[in-house]
Amino acid sequence: MTELLRNSNTLAKAKKELDQIIGKDNHLKESDVPRLPYLTAIVKETLRLHPPTPLLLPRKATTDVEIHGFTIPKGAIGRDSTTWDDPNSFMPERFLGSKVDVKGNSFELLPFGAGRRICPGQSLALRMLHMMLGSLVHGFDWELPDGLKPEMLDMEEKFGLTLQRAKPLFAVPTVK
Numbered sequence: 267m268t269e270l271l272r273n274s275n276t277l278a279k280a281k282k283e284l285d286q287i288i289g290k291d292n293h294l295k296e297s298d299v300p301r302l303p304y305l306t307a308i309v310k311e312t313l314r315l316h317p318p319t320p321l322l323l324p325r326k327a328t329t330d331v332e333i334h335g336f337t338i339p340k341g342a343i344g345r346d347s348t349t350w351d352d353p354n355s356f357m358p359e360r361f362l363g364s365k366v367d368v369k370g371n372s373f374e375l376l377p378f379g380a381g382r383r384i385c386p387g388q389s390l391a392l393r394m395l396h397m398m399l400g401s402l403v404h405g406f407d408w409e410l411p412d413g414l415k416p417e418m419l420d421m422e423e424k425f426g427l428t429l430q431r432a433k434p435l436f437a438v439p440t441v442k
């Protein structure tokens with residue numbers, strides 16, 4: 267939601283897609299999600315830029331390592347500038363028409379890990395993320411409180427086992 271409130275064009279495009287595909291007066295259903303490529307791209311882009319479990323727990327490379335001829339570079343993969351154009355910008359469009367997924371098959375984007383220790387809650391988490399975000403965007407118009415400008419939003423993150431906003435987001439919903 268923070269990235270959408272900071273990027274009003276993205277929020278407007280997500281609303282438009284929801285209005286066109288499921289209709290202004292209908293509630294979002296799980297079966298609608300496969301027909302919402304832009305909402306799906308927003309979820310992927312959020313998981314790239316703000317991975318909720320950023321360290322993949324104990325499996326982060328602290329230095330460049332080579333294993334069986336494959337180089338595992340040090341550091342955060344979601345913002346690697348050799349893989350992603352403009353890696354620090356929130357651009358869901360980068361996933362439209364792209365085969366990169368978040369399910370452990372695309373090694374440049376591993377918010378749920380990969381292989382035998384991949385997150386077993388992935389399928390539940392992805393269902394919930396699309397339903398929650400899609401319902402919030404589709405059901406309400408959103409504004410920032412007290413004349414706060416999008417560019418003034420505090421993007422500081424609290425680093426830990428899971429990554430969260432350092433301070434909660436305050437936003438004002440109006441029923442559409």
Ligand code: HEM
Nearest residue numbers: 318319322323377378379380383384385386387388390391
């Ligand atoms: C957006 C939501 C979530 C993200 C980004 C996420 C991410 C991750 C990551 C990165 C790992 C470590 C994988 C590895 O070690 O390679 C993990 C492990 C795990 N996750 Fe999740 N997770 C999410 C939601 C959930 C949910 C909803 C559940 C349970 C209902 C869950 C249960 C677990 C468990 C049990 C493990 C440990 C698996 C093992 O070590 O064998 N996660 N998750």
